Amino acid sequence: MPKALIIGGGVAGPATALFLQRAGWEVEIFEAHSAPDPFGGLFLNVATNGLAVLDQLGLRERLVSDGHLCPRMVMVSGRGRPLGVVPNGPAADPARGSVVVRRSWLHEVLHDAVVAAGICHRFGARLLRIEERSDRVVAHFADGSTASGDVLVGADGVGSVVRTAIDPDAPAPASSGLISVGGFSRVPGLEPTPGEQYMVFGAKSFFGYLVRDDGTVYWFANVTDRNASRDDIRAVSDDEWLRRLRTLHADDPHPVPQILEHVEGEIGAYPLADLTHVPHWHRGRLVAVGDAVHATSPSAGQGASLALEDAISLARHLRDDVDHEQAFAGYEHDRRPRAEEVVAYARAVNRNKRVTKSKLGIAMRDAMLPLFLRSAASDTRNDHLYNHVIRW
Numbered sequence: 001m002p003k004a005l006i007i008g009g010g011v012a013g014p015a016t017a018l019f020l021q022r023a024g025w026e027v028e029i030f031e032a033h034s035a036p037d038p039f040g041g042l043f044l045n046v047a048t049n050g051l052a053v054l055d056q057l058g059l060r061e062r063l064v065s066d067g068h069l070c071p072r073m074v075m076v077s078g079r080g081r082p083l084g085v086v087p088n089g090p091a092a093d094p095a096r097g098s099v100v101v102r103r104s105w106l107h108e109v110l111h112d113a114v115v116a117a118g119i120c121h122r123f124g125a126r127l128l129r130i131e132e133r134s135d136r137v138v139a140h141f142a143d144g145s146t147a148s149g150d151v152l153v154g155a156d157g158v159g160s161v162v163r164t165a166i167d168p169d170a171p172a173p174a175s176s177g178l179i180s181v182g183g184f185s186r187v188p189g190l191e192p193t194p195g196e197q198y199m200v201f202g203a204k205s206f207f208g209y210l211v212r213d214d215g216t217v218y219w220f221a222n223v224t225d226r227n228a229s230r231d232d233i234r235a236v237s238d239d240e241w242l243r244r245l246r247t248l249h250a251d252d253p254h255p256v257p258q259i260l261e262h263v264e265g266e267i268g269a270y271p272l273a274d275l276t277h278v279p280h281w282h283r284g285r286l287v288a289v290g291d292a293v294h295a296t297s298p299s300a301g302q303g304a305s306l307a308l309e310d311a312i313s314l315a316r317h318l319r320d321d322v323d324h325e326q327a328f329a330g331y332e333h334d335r336r337p338r339a340e341e342v343v344a345y346a347r348a349v350n351r352n353k354r355v356t357k358s359k360l361g362i363a364m365r366d367a368m369l370p371l372f373l374r375s376a377a378s379d380t381r382n383d384h385l386y387n388h389v390i391r392w
C-alpha cells in the first residue's frame, strides 16, 4: 500500500488524509501544534462549495449543526444606511448558502473523523526539512523523529516549509494592508440575525458581525494598516485592541459600538495576507495543497473551501492517474485557474475595505455602492464559485 506523509493538521491536511485513505493509501498527519487549539482563528465562512466536499466525507450535517447558516450578507454604510444585500451562496438558491462556524469546530469535526478512520494524527511534529531519495521521501521533525513515505503532501498553511522545499524561490505571501481583529460578544437585548451577516463600511474601519440564536455575537474588524508586521500585531494586548477599536468605531451605527463594549473572552488579531501565482505546486515526490500554494484573504470567504476542494482533487488524481507525477500535474492543472480567480476576487473586495479615502471619497463610495449593489441580491456572477462540485 503506498504511503503519504501529510504535513499540517489544519483544514486541507485532514481532508486530504480522509480522501486518500478511501483511495487505498496509508496516510499519517503531522501537525506542529502540540494540541488542537480550541480558540485559534475565531470563525470562518464555509462556502457552499466547501460544504459539498464535506458532504462527500459525511461531515456536512455535523459541521452545520453548530453553525450560523448565512446565505445573505447585508451591507450597511458608516451612517447606518442600507447599501444592499449580497448573496453568500448561489443567488437563486439561499437554502444552499454558506455557513459561518467557529474555526475550532471545523477542526474538531475533521479531527474526529480522522481519529474514527484510524488515521494516525501526530501533534507536536514540526517539519524541519525533507530528504528526497530516489524511491521515497523522508521527513525530519524538530523533535528529532523522522517518517518516510512514497509522497509528501504539504498542507502546512501560508508559511509553508514544503512550498520552499519544492521551490526555494517560491514567492512569499503579500500583505493586503489590512489587519483582521475579531472575537465574541453578548449584547443584552440584541436580536439574532438568522440567515444574515452584517458588513458595515465604517468611516475609519470595516466591521462585520452576526448574532446567533443564543445571543452570541461573532464580530471582526478589518483595520487599515499597511506597515504592521506579525510581531507588531502580536505585541498589542487585548485591552489595547479594544481601546483602538472603540475609538475607530465610536461613530458607527448601532450595534457596532455596543458589540465592542460587551466583548467576552480573548481577541484574535491577524495580518491579512494572500499568496498567488506560485510557479511550482509540486516537484518529484512533493506536492502542496491549500494555503501553502494559494492563500486568499478572508474577503472571499473561500480559503477553507478551496483547501477542501484541493484535498478531494489531489486524492482523486492519486486514485486514478498512473503515477504520482501525473497525478500532481493533473491536480495543479485542475486547481490553479480557480484558486487564482478567487485570490483576485478577494483582492478586489479588499480595495473597498481599506480606508484611505477622504470624507469626500467615503461619501462617494457610499453613494456608488447602493447603485452597484442594487441588483447584487439576484446577481448570479459568483454562482460558479459556489456551484463548483468535485465528485469523488
Ligand SMILES: Cc1cc2nc3c(=O)[nH]c(=O)nc-3n(C[C@H](O)[C@H](O)[C@H](O)COP(=O)(O)OP(=O)(O)OC[C@H]3O[C@@H](n4cnc5c(N)ncnc54)[C@H](O)[C@@H]3O)c2cc1C
Residues within 6 Å of the ligand: 007, 008, 009, 010, 011, 012, 013, 030, 031, 032, 033, 043, 044, 045, 046, 047, 125, 126, 127, 128, 155, 156, 157, 158, 159, 160, 161, 180, 270, 289, 290, 291, 292, 295, 296, 297, 298, 300, 301, 302, 303, 304, 305, 306, 307
Ligand atoms: C483572520 C482569518 C479569517 C479567515 N476567514 C476565512 C473565512 O471566512 N472563510 C474561509 O474559507 N477562509 C478564511 N480564512 C482562511 C482559512 O483559514 C484558510 O484558507 C484555511 O485554513 C486553509 O487551510 P490549510 O489547511 O491550507 O491551512 P491551515 O488551516 O493554516 O493549516 C495549516 C496547518 O499546518 C500546520 N503547520 C505549519 N507549519 C508546519 C510544519 N512545519 N510542520 C507541521 N505542521 C505545520 C499549522 O500549525 C496548521 O495547523 C481566514 C484566515 C484568517 C487568517
